[in-house]
Amino acid sequence: MEETEWAARAAKGDQEAFIRLMELHKATLYRTAFAFLKDQHASIEAVQEVTARAYKAVRRLKNPAFAKTWLTRIMINYCQDELKRRGREPSSDRLPDPGARDAYDRFELDEALEALPGESRRLIHLKYFEEMKIREIAELEQIPEGTVKSRLHYSLRQLREFFTGKGGNADV
Incomplete structure (x- = not known):
């Protein structure tokens, strides 16, 4: 089954399809989180939080073809909120x-x-x-x-x- 089908099934409430969808995109989500947060543990936590947020909102996914885009947008929003909460930009002294x-x-x-x-x-x-x-x-x-x-x-x-x-x- 391809990504669009998993996303469509997930949007209809299929939990297994949602898990498959997240498995397909977890590496991309982690890389996106790490690009913003610059911390391995914070990035893992971000993937977990975004998974929970996506699960709660998956029925609002309008176009299954854009599931990756939708998940990435959730991750970017989460990371930006996290950076605001920290009150600083990511560290560049790595x-x-x-x-x-x-x-x-x-x-x-x-x-x-x-x-x-x-x-x-x-x-x-x-x-x-x-x-x-x-x-x-x-x-x-x-x-x-x-x-x-x-x-x-x-x-x-x-x-x-x-x-x-x-x-x-x-x-x-």
Whole structure:
């Protein structure tokens, strides 16, 4: 059975279908939570909380084809609420894993992403780390596809400038 069928059955109250749907998307949800919260334990807790919230609201899922988008939106909202509750942005003082082969590159990428405004970071994460299509991002963010494209273009230009040494200040 494919994702859309699981989502449709879950929306009709099938608990097993809901469990299958969550199993399909738990890795994506975890990565999204970690991108915002920057903490493994908080990310696991976020997946648990989003699972509970989705279970309570699954009957309101209007279009089963957009189940992943719907779940991701719940996760983003939860993470933003959590960051507001903490009263701060995610920490950027993380050190790379010394055993990782590309630790320096990853650290540099993290630093560049942290220099971007929150909205730009979110779009970059959805497009390039979660591999969502422009259409899905537009639906998720509730903005036109053209706006997603232009904001991604601008964000990528800011990253390029950061890496070529022309920038470093993404607020420009």
